[in-house]
Amino acid sequence: MSRLRLAACAAAVAMLGFGAIGVALAADPAVTAVDIDNFTFSPPTITVASGTTVKWTNDDDIPHTVRAVDGSFHSKAMDTSDSYAFTFTKPGVYSYFCSLHPKMVGKVVVK
Amino acid sequence: MSGLEADGESRRGFLKCMTWAGTGLVWTVAGGVPASIGLEAAAATTRAAPFSFVQVSDSHIGFAKPFNPDARNTYREAIAKIAAMPKKPDFIIHTGDVSQLSKDDQFDDADQIIKTVGVPVFHIPGEHDVLDEGQGKAFLARYGKGTKGAGWYSFNHGGVHFVALVNVVNLKAGGLGSLGPEQLAWLKDDLAAHGPSTPIVVFAHIPLWALYPDWGWATEESAQALALLSRFGSVTVLNGHIHQVQQKVEGRVAFYTARSTAFPQASPGAPGMTPGPMAVPADKLRGVLGVREVSFVARNHTLPVVDQTLA
Numbered sequence: 001m002s003r004l005r006l007a008a009c010a011a012a013v014a015m016l017g018f019g020a021i022g023v024a025l026a027a028d029p030a031v032t033a034v035d036i037d038n039f040t041f042s043p044p045t046i047t048v049a050s051g052t053t054v055k056w057t058n059d060d061d062i063p064h065t066v067r068a069v070d071g072s073f074h075s076k077a078m079d080t081s082d083s084y085a086f087t088f089t090k091p092g093v094y095s096y097f098c099s100l101h102p103k104m105v106g107k108v109v110v111k
Numbered sequence: 112m113s114g115l116e117a118d119g120e121s122r123r124g125f126l127k128c129m130t131w132a133g134t135g136l137v138w139t140v141a142g143g144v145p146a147s148i149g150l151e152a153a154a155a156t157t158r159a160a161p162f163s164f165v166q167v168s169d170s171h172i173g174f175a176k177p178f179n180p181d182a183r184n185t186y187r188e189a190i191a192k193i194a195a196m197p198k199k200p201d202f203i204i205h206t207g208d209v210s211q212l213s214k215d216d217q218f219d220d221a222d223q224i225i226k227t228v229g230v231p232v233f234h235i236p237g238e239h240d241v242l243d244e245g246q247g248k249a250f251l252a253r254y255g256k257g258t259k260g261a262g263w264y265s266f267n268h269g270g271v272h273f274v275a276l277v278n279v280v281n282l283k284a285g286g287l288g289s290l291g292p293e294q295l296a297w298l299k300d301d302l303a304a305h306g307p308s309t310p311i312v313v314f315a316h317i318p319l320w321a322l323y324p325d326w327g328w329a330t331e332e333s334a335q336a337l338a339l340l341s342r343f344g345s346v347t348v349l350n351g352h353i354h355q356v357q358q359k360v361e362g363r364v365a366f367y368t369a370r371s372t373a374f375p376q377a378s379p380g381a382p383g384m385t386p387g388p389m390a391v392p393a394d395k396l397r398g399v400l401g402v403r404e405v406s407f408v409a410r411n412h413t414l415p416v417v418d419q420t421l422a
Contacts, residue, residue: 039385061176062387063212063239069284077212077242097284100238101386103327105285 031055031085034106036064036078036098041106050091050110057083064104069095162269163406165193165200166314168351169371171239172221173211178390182211182373186224188421189372189402194228200404201268202230206351206369207237207279207316209250218253236262237316237352238279247280263294265301271407272305274298276315278330288317288330288352295332299339310345310407310414318350320359320366323379326386328353340364345412347405353379353386355399356418365413367403370420375399397422 032052035042037059048054056066058078066075066084072094075084088094088110098104167189174182193200203225210217225232234254241247241261251262258264261277276298278288290298305311313319319336322328330336340346346364354371355378375391377384391399401420408415 039387060387063242065242079212095284099282100242101327102282102284102286103325 033057036060039101039104041098041104044105045107045109047109047111048088050089051087052110053085053087054108055083055085057081063100065099066096066106067099069097074099160269161406161408162201163198163404164268165196165203166206166349166369166403166405167193167203167225167372168206168369169208169237169354169373170205170221171208171211171371171373173214173217174373174388176374176388176390178393179374179396183220183224185397185400185421186221186372188397189400190224190228192419192421193402196404199228200230203228203232204273204275204314204349205232205234206314206349207235208239208351208371209234209237210240213240213242213249215249218249222253233266233273233275233314235275235277235314235316236279238282241280259297260291260293263297269407270409271310271312272302274301274311274313276313276319276336278315278317278319286331287324287327288315288319290330290332290336295335295339298336302339302343305343307342307344309343310347310412311340311343312347312349312405312414313340314349316350317352318357318366318368319348320361322353322357322359322368326379328379328386337361337364345414347414347416349403349405363412367416369403370399370401370418372400372402372421 032046032048032054034046034054034056036056039060046054056075056078058064058080061080063077063079065077066073068074073086073096077100078084088108091110094108094110096106096108170186171182172186179185193203205225209221236247236250240250243249247261251258255262261280263275263277265272265274267273276290276294278290280289281291282289315330317330318328319330319333321333341362344363348364348366350366350368353368354374354376355368356370357368359366374388376386377389398420401418404417404419406415
């Protein structure tokens with residue numbers, strides 16, 4: 001192969017490679033954060049794409065949990081600084097609450 | 112507070128409030144005076160011997176924040192206070208949140224500490240005590256012998272009927288404390304065996320009255336439970352959960368919530384506050400933590416309650 005042709009092939013392969021990486025990056029699941037503080041989930045309602053992982057972090061000075069009303073997810077008790085993550089694969093509306101302090105409610109809308 | 116009794120005998124009730132300098136608060140409600148010696152002599156009821164017990168609550172072993180770096184220490188102080196009482200109580204009732212996170216070492220440490228008084232202890236769980244994998248099985252394994260369902264039970268002592276209720280499991284989103292239909296059915300059955308002159312003491316973690324529903328300081332089915340208790344001449348309800356003393360009298364039912372031995376919480380609905388731990392200056396901490404001694408004296412319709420702080 002001539003040097004010029006080799007270079008062209010290498011460039012083509014490189015472009016294909018970058019293209020592939022680009023596709024892979026777009027398919028990485030996004031992580032959405034929910035903060036827990038002052039007996040409140042913030043934001044109280046989030047909307048995410050199917051395949052998204054939601055991560056709750058407890059910044060309050062008392063343990064909290066996250067429990068789905070339909071039972072589809074349930075965290076262990078999170079002390080201050082602990083977190084819990086759940087990946088939503090099925091579209092739907094998921095209401096949840098803190099099983100220690102049931103007045104604390106939130107919602108994940110999965111599209 | 113109504114002083115008239117259903118049996119037709121007129122009684123005078125009066126409320127006395129005394130403050131002991133520095134160490135505690137005494138509320139004494141004296142139920143009544145027999146109308147005449149003749150009536151008293153003719154009374155068929157046997158006089159039960161007076162006795163006392165202690166309520167402790169919300170020890171939250173495992174809790175550690177700068178204003179109370181180890182809840183074990185303040186619990187030790189509270190228990191030492193009980194052990195030092197001139198007359199040992201017949202038993203101790205712990206109205207829940209024994210642990211902070213339902214961990215084995217937290218329950219173990221709590222048990223080791225309270226054991227030093229050397230009297231029986233009756234437990235019911237708080238919401239912090241049912242956080243294990245089995246959602247309450249760890250608590251039951253430890254304290255649930257002879258109990259039913261999520262851990263409710265009753266016992267008699269000195270002519271008084273004690274009822275232990277669990278209102279911290281199967282909580283619903285947006286809801287309050289919950290007794291559940293199974294427990295209510297059991298309660299109805301359990302109380303049926305007792306006549307209206309039997310004094311009743313009910314204990315449960317979350318307040319059994321609508322103290323402050325916005326903060327979850329209430330129980331969904333409290334009206335149903337209280338309806339079952341309404342025919343009794345003397346009912347005392349002891350609760351925890353809110354880490355402060357609040358009281359209410361409704362007819363012949365006297366409600367008391369208790370202090371914690373770990374940390375205080377804000378007054379119901381205090382502006383800018385949450386229902387969580389309320390930090391206090393180190394020199395004020397022991398003035399807001401405490402234990403309660405409850406006495407039974409025959410022929411009184413309400414039980415004298417003595418709240419003592421740690422300092």
